[in-house]
Amino acid sequence: MWRKASAAALLALAVGYFYYGSPELPEHILQYVGLPGLQTSTAPQSSLEEVISSAWEALITLPSRQWSKVAVGVNACVDVVVSGVGLLQALAVDPGAGSDHEVLHSKEDLKEAFIHYMARGAAAERFFSDQEVFHRIARAAAEYPGAKLYVGGNAALIGQKFATYPDLMVLLCGPVGPKLHEMLDEQIVVPPESLQETDEYHLILEYKAGEQWGSTQAPQANRFIFSHDVSNGGMSSLETFVASLEEFEPDLVVLSGLHMMEGQGRALWEARLKEAVAAISEIRRDIPIHLELASLTDKDFMNSIMEEQVMPVVSSIGLNEQELLFLSQAGAGPHAELPSWKGVPDVGRVSDILLWILERHGRSDPASEADLTRIHFHTLAYHILATVEGHWGNQAAAVMAGARVASSQACGLRSVDVGKVQLRAPLEFSSSHGEPREALTLDPARPVTVWRRGNVTFHFTPVLVCKQPLRTVGLGDAISAEGLVYSEVKTPQPF
Known part of the structure; x- marks a missing residue:
């Protein structure tokens, strides 16, 4: 006793x-x-979720100098969102082994690629080469019970998010058909040259955390996107977009849709990337350009974006954990030997890759001619903003704002409901996977951890993960847009 x-x-x-x-x-x-x-x-x-949510509300403040006009281009479409397992069952395909395909040519390819990414709980996007088969699948998706139509395409989704700020004028260039035009926010200006007679449709196959099909079970909620989209695939609106900037006079340009070219074949994307860089180079150097990346599978294509083409001429990029690791694999960067992330991506490894991008392809060296000075990385459990010193302000608020919108929008809410979310980010982590390695902690009452490596500053904040997400499509676009709204570009200082 x-x-x-x-x-x-x-x-x-x-x-x-x-x-x-x-x-x-x-x-x-x-x-x-x-x-x-x-x-x-x-x-x-109070729970940690309550402490973090309250801290966000207290600490997130808009910068002293805000954007007044933002131009966004160039991919836009109508998303048909449907249960992935339900649609594939309706198409009379049986579950089986998963296998990735760079381009989808049949229903069998679609099934295998869907299972491959569902098993990993990872997002992916692919081009479907057979127009006739795609249209049959699209009709079946539109008629499937519970299917919903939404504004789609990274540029259109980013534009929609910007348009929630009434003092911000938004220009959107992309292939805008009648249905999409009807769905866009009234605040968005679409140049007449961007309007077309028919809409481009993308199919979004969603799955829930724990959902099972055959022997495959999803570890977390996500989606698989595919389309037969020739207009966006060729970035047909890019020249219209750049030509519109002179009259619109934006403070910020946001570019997306490069990934759509991948499925068009090497000959097309090689030529079109050069034309894209020539067009982007016409944008005034004092206007920051943000590039939103998306799922890619062709390492040569990714290397062209990194080494020779787009990345050196943009100021900022946004990407998720799949895109970050593939970028490193394509360029033989840090941790390129990893086939995929296991669970929550290790903060130290992510930090290593972000630093490598800014050192190799960005302006971490003041003598570099590259413009890249900012990367907004987002994964399910946390976000990191990595910036070159002296170029961006208000980044603690920006990274928290991005995480807050991820926590609320995934649950279909305007604000965070602490009863519907959970903290899944690590509270202790390291600044690097190698040496020198700094042990770091997260204070929930001030939920931004900051560290420096050379002249690159990292801002880390957790995401309060929605327990039962209602919609995962467009989260990355909303995160990047929100982070940009709260960001302030600094006047370049002479070196």
Whole structure:
């Protein structure tokens, strides 16, 4: 009996020590102790989710100098969102083994690629080469019970997010058909040259966390996107977009849709990338350009974007964990030997790749002629903003704003509901996977951890992950747009 009493007394002393030394810990200690009869005399502590959400609301502030006009291009379409498993069953295909395909040529290819990414809980986007088969699948998707139509395409989605700010004028260039034009926010200006008689449709096959098909079970909610989209595939609106900028006079240009060219074949994308760079180079150098990346599979194509073509002439990029790792694999960068991420991507490894991009392809060296000074990385559990010193301001607020919109929009809400989200980010991590390695922690009451490597500053914040997400499409676009709204570009200083 005395042993139990002594153990209880020691436990009470330990809890008391942690409580008075760190008031945010008692609830977590009691959860792991498993003694329901042990009560503290104080009021219940706030959950970590509540602490982080409250801190976001207190700390997220708009920059002193805000954008007034933003031009966005060049991919736009109508998204048909449907249950992936349900649609494939309706198409009379049976579950089986997954296999990735750079281009989809048949229903069988579609099934295998869908299973491949569903098993990983990863997002992907592919081109479907057979126009007739794609249209049959598209009709079946539109008629499937519960199918919904939304504004689609990275540029259009980013434009829609910007348009939620009433003082911000938004120009959108892309192949805009009648249905899409009807769905766009009234605040968005579309040049007449961008209007076309028919819409481009993209099919979004969604799956839920834990959803099973055959022997495949999704570890988390995500989606698989495919289309037969020739207008966006050739970036047909790019020249119209650049020509519109002189009259519109934007403070910021956001470019997306490069990934759509991949499925058109090497001959097309090689020529079109050169034309794209020539067009982008006509944009005034004092206007920052943000490039939103998306899923790619061709390493040569990615290398052309990185080494020879687009990345050196843009100021900022946005990308997720799949795109970040593929970028490193294509360029033989840090951790390129990893076939894929396992679980939540390691912060140290992510930090290594972000630094490598800014050192090799960006302006971390003041003598470099590259313009890239900012990367907004987002994954399910956390976000990181990496910026070259002296070029961007308000980045702590920007990274928190991006995480906050991810937490709310995934749940279909305008604000974060702490009862519907959970913290999945690590509270302790390292600044690098190698050396020198700095041990870092996250303070939930001030949920941005900052570190520097050379002249690159990293801002880390967790995402409060929606437990039952209603829609995953467009989250990355909303995150990047929100992060840009809260960002301030600094006037370049002479070196």
